[in-house]
Amino acid sequence: MLMINLILILLIGGVVAIFSERLGADVPRKVALAVVIIDLIYLLIALSTIPQLETLQAPVPSDPETWLMHYSVEWIPAFGIKIELALDGLSMLMVLLTLILGAVAVSASWTDIKVRQGFFEANLLWTLAGVLGVFMALDLFLFFLFWEVMLIPMYFMIAIWGHENRGYAAMKFFIFTQASGLLMLVSILALVVIHHGNTGVWTFSYFDLLSAQIAAQTAFWLMLGFFVAFVVKLPGFPFHTWLPDAHTQAPTAGSVILAGILLKTGAYGLIRFAVPLFPQASMEFAPVALWLGVAGVIYGAILAFGQTDFKRLVAYSSVSHMGFVLLGVYAWNILALQGAVMQMVAHGFSTAALFMIAGSLQERLHTRDMREMGGLWQNMPRMGAIAMFFIVASLGLPGLGNFVAEFLVLLGLFQVDRLLAVIAALGLITGAAYSLLLMQRSFQGEPDETRQLVDFGTREMLTMAVMMTALIVLGIYPQPILDISRPVVESLISFSSIVTGGSL
């Protein structure tokens, strides 16, 4: 019930936000912030009462009772569809990330939304609710429902409050994700129908379907349906082209949520569903997936290097970074998987912050074109220093979260395929190239002394401080996070009974 409440609080909060607009234009954002924080506190209180958290008992994927939380109630018995939510270490991390970044997102768009604030905050909260659902739903029907429905408020955020080319961007975003979602729906249904054919039972429950017996050929196609849906969202090469447009056009909060959280649903889906449901097929497919991951890393970095639009550059950097996640997942050993999980969390913070900076720049300069920036450090030293922090984070400076992630992924990948690891490591160099170029073009160089720009204020500094602290902690003491996800990752690997080479 707790997990339902988490979602309900956000949903109802959204409705409240809409009506609160009548009290004043600046009320909805306060409501939204309060709602997210209440949700976060509620979650933390609830987590503190779970005994397993201390012992961190390894959850058995197919046995919901070993998970941290489990909730299940009949919904559409005709198909065996249940409202089934469950939480393990992995989803707990993701849920926490979602709520923290949710609060950041509200703060990020504190001032840049000028019209229909109520509806905006509502969409924001509803997106968060959808994402929470995705991370907790363990009934495939319910999962798909959240997967699709969370896009609608996101769509509205881009389409209504986006920038000059918002219609195109929103449409592209929606069509890419929906079309790939349809493939997943077909796969889900095929899986369920096959399971029904074998056992005579209609069920969409993850826990039941894990044991579904599928012919190898069929499993491969079904896996592909899942894979495409998740990789589009990730986004992996060559399905990434919606991302730069969506990011560029979305309002700041939209970009923050999109980059920080929404992309992670793709990675989460791969880890939670695509591989465990079809272990054998995934193994066979892994080489292709790995190559796609490497291609994403390099291609994203090169394209990021060529951009002149601040947000587009950061968007392509996401493509590059999420390529590491794909590598981590399909290397499928404990090092790489832990790295992928770390990357999900760390990238969430670093990119969200960069988008927030981009948003602040746009709000102040009314442009995202870096050719019209330069020397902004002079005008806004605080923002410059913070930008520098997140840029070195994004290029993988040891001591910050992203490094731990990329290092573990590459180390894990190295055990599986050395050539690929070498190519992927090029991403470290290309990553430095575009990151520093971003810094150079926007904050360094010839300053324009005539600019009157407002530096970051207390609200922004506080928000940034949260994310900086998070990255530093992740960077120098990642062990707690690793410990939380370890049982999940370990059990997933053992469950899938895939032994990939290397010393592990």
Added chain:
Amino acid sequence: MNGSQMQALMPILMLSLTAIVLMIQASIKRDEKATWIITVVGILLALWGAGYARDFSQPVTILLQVDNWGLFFTALVLLASLVTVVLSQDSFSSEGGSKEEYYLLLVLSALGAVILIQSSHMASLLLGMELMGVALYAMIAFPKKGLLPLEAAVKYLVLSGCASAILLFGFALLYAATGELSYKGIGEKAALAYISNPLLVMAGTAMVTAGIAFKLSLVPFHMWTPDVYQGAPTPVTGFLATVSKGAVFVALARIYMDAELHQYESLILALSVLAAFSMLIGNLLALLQEDIKRLLAYSSIAHFGYLLIVLIALTGSEMASEAVTFYLAAYILTTLGAFTVIARVSREDQQKSQISEFEGLFWRNKIQATALTIAMLSFAGIPLTAGFMAKFFVINVAIQGSHWFLLSALVIGSAIGIYYYLRIIFSMSKTSGNDIGFRDRSGDITALLLTVLILMLGSWPQPFIAFAGGL
């Protein structure tokens, strides 16, 4: 015919009674308000009749088959008629300024639809279809203003007549081959006749299929659809899209099942071709359409393509009949929802059905914009709406029947579909110069009710699935 059979015919009787009362009333004193009230009451009575008749389901003579399944669709068709009546109230006017006859025609057309739904015999099929159709021609041509309604009516009349002729000829061939006119009879004899005279049976089947495909506007019998949708007054378009198409599909399903046509593989192939082309071409045609009524016409082509999959997969799945029920119900509710809003926004003006007219609707009338959004999402098959559950059924049935080819057409078609449904939503969310809100109570309430139904069907479908399973 005994009393119980008369009771079984309650909805038909009620509608007929309403028609008669309307005629009498019109000859005594022309009063649109009174006519409207009588129509509403009559349809409500018929709705009650549909519920009442549930206890008396039985074959009524050889012509009609009163069963729960038919009664459900009867009720659905009546609901659609009711919505049409509500929408028609102040949306257009006739030559003389008032439109008492229009309501009469509407009741007659609904009567035709109900007969069609319950028909089990070629003759009743013919009667129902023509009663529905002929009344519709007049309804389409009813508005006094503009040339488009007239053009639409003439086109519909001629093309529909042609389709009827094809259908009739097909039945004539089947009759020649089997000597039977009732669906069941044809089914019983057809297998035998197929051995002795396959040409006759197959040619007849082909022509029957063609005739019905026209009414369902399946590709390549679809070309009338956009013109008629656009030209007809919006409430009539809604009526046509829901009542007429729904009833014809039910009739098709009955023929298909009673005459056991699914045993002919070549027919399955023919239907598959029709379905695939409908899904693809319908969606492609809608892609860049600027007129929302034409757009929905094209989208309806695609939707009947999806629905046809269920018929094709009928034997392979245990839930095909639920799928038909669910899909049709979802489609009818969604279409009604969409046309409700379109009718309220465009009113009498034919030009106002451009998508650009809907810009900023969110900020003008939240309820109706939300309703149209939900309707579009339902058409697009987004979860939590009826349209999603409907598509869910279709995909499920198709997978059970292993129709991968049709499934891929469905996926591609749906992917294209997302674009144009979303375009409408996007245009509603734009900020246009015209942000003056409008109030419209009857429209709001209708839209709201339909939206709630769509969402109910999408998010809590269990009761309905159970209900549909029991039909």
Added chain:
Amino acid sequence: MRELIGLIPLIPLLSSATLMLFAGHLSRFAIGLLGVGSVGIAAILTAKMGIDFLGNPEVFKVTLWTWMQVGTFSSDVAFYFDGLTLVMMSVITGVGFLIHLFSTEFMEEDVSYARYFAYLNMFVAAMLILVMADNLLLLYLGWEGVGVCSYLLVGFWYQNSANGYAARKAFIVTRIGDTLMALGLFLLFTELGTLDIQALGDAAKDKWQVGDSMPLIACLLILGGAVGKSAQLPLHTWLPDAMAGPTPVSALIHAATMVTAGVYLIARTHELYLFAPIAMIAVALVGLATSLMAAFTALTQHDIKRILAYSTISQIGYMFLALGVGAWTAGIFHLMTHAFFKALLFLGSGAIIHCLHHEHNIFKMGGLRTRMPVTFWSFMIGSAALAALPMTSGFFSKDQILLQAYQVDGIGPWLWFGGLVGALLTAVYSFRLVFVVFFGQVNTEPDKDTGWRMVIPLSLLCILAMMGGWIIIPVTQVFPLAVFEHPAHWVEYVSIAVPIVGVIIAYLIFLGGQLKVDVFTNSFVMQKLQQFWFSGWRIDWLYDQLLVRPYYGLARALKLEPVDNFYRLVVTISQTFNQWLSAGQSGQMRRYITSMVFGLIVLLAILVRAS
């Protein structure tokens, strides 16, 4: 005391954080105090540890916490302390402290005073972590950390885009090396199952044989990292450009400490190198080639800092040579003495630049001997040490390197000869610098004199540069004992004589004018050669053509997202179909009927064909 070792990097780090966070609220004095004081405390702590260690030479390790532990991989935040660490820490904190002190005067008028010290302190912290790290991953943290600080400080005056370019170049070129090193770490972990430096040595003994290919690859990858960070061929191009930073930064980072990290790394992992003799030779050859290449280049430069930069590259080449021939101790010894005299030279040049309105061109200087006596003497001592004139610190260290190089079987004499040529060139270019800048006529008048905060570091470094040769570094436990068999006496005499000859040549050409080389240098071939050397052997140009331009070109070509073309194509196809089909909806009813008839025929065909 040992447990407090963590404080040594922590104090500068905290100071750095404080300076960043409260920059606006601190007075300039407080900033200076924090910046210099934090390094000073670190230096004092280091000294204390050093004294303890010399009294009781016991190696120890302090584990602070587990950094990450995944599967069998585990890495701690742990510090390892032995003689080598002590030497490095002493250099970093000692020289670092002097340079910090110098900076307070040098940067006096800069608006970003606090930012400067924040970066500089952070650098010291990172550098300390690098040398104190117990495992290669933590070392890598320091390694990258100093890289970022170097980037920040080279681009300190960000308002000028050229500085930004230099900074980025510095970071990215070293990143190439870093990536190779990271791959080396992956390989080491995969092969040996650990990244602990000490454990690696033990594991290598169990699993590897001398001459195996795995140690060779691993050592070459690590060499890649070292080459990048220490600006050796072929990744040296960033260092001359890095002179764009403030001069004390060049002294600290690009002369005394960071650039020698590669030497430290190889020395630290020498146990692995012992399994790969070919890698050792590679190290020696890289070092020798670099030292010669850079020496020739230094000869032709006229920017005072670029001369020193190339000189640094050249001297690190000597250190690599030493490592490559197994003269670990000599290499580290040269590292230390080089830190003294090169810091001295850089600070001296900083003083000149500071007093000469940021003039860098040596031919616009001249006659500063009388105007800036302290600086003059610093330069004299520094150059003498650089040229390895007898009795200076440089003499001791370089002599050891050359003699040990001579010992190597086979190629030893050749290495020695190469080193000698380098030594000759070193003497020539370093005294060319002295003679041009401090003698002759005055071209630019200094507008101020050096203050005490500059004089003290210069004087102390003078002493170190002179006397540093007598320090005995406590690394005997660290490195295997070199089998040192004294070569023939003529070898030693030649080694001593060559630098002196060089100084004389420099005097004859640049001061006395007795040696008329104009005819020679003005010849066509020499002109071309000079240009070639001046441009740093056109290596920058080569990279520009081979890597930078193609990459820019690629980025520009891909900018419009070719992958999207596929999706655009899908859209175009859909739209084309839409247009065709829409055109079919002409409104003419007869067409509609035709379509129906067509459909009817198709249906009939499908159904009747089957019958």
Added chain:
Amino acid sequence: MEGLNIPLNHILLIASLLFVIGMLGLMIRRNIIFILMSLEVMLNSAALAFVAAGAHWGQPDGQIVFMLILSIAAAEVAVGLSLVLQVQRRFRSLDMDSLDWMRG
């Protein structure tokens, strides 16, 4: 009545012929009146087929359907002709091809 014992197929053939003629008329003719006439031909061809089939099976059903078709055709034409009047009045033409205001 032996002389009238025409094989069913022959009549069906004639009916088909009529049907095709009507259809061709629909496709070729532009005048609405002629179009309606072609429609009548098509409907009547179906009616003929029904009568013949009814005779073949010796059932009255065929003739009953014939009556139905007649009345339906009448209804269609009635509505059709009234529309024709309107078309003539509003479009000033009976050319079906001129009724192409809606397209796309």
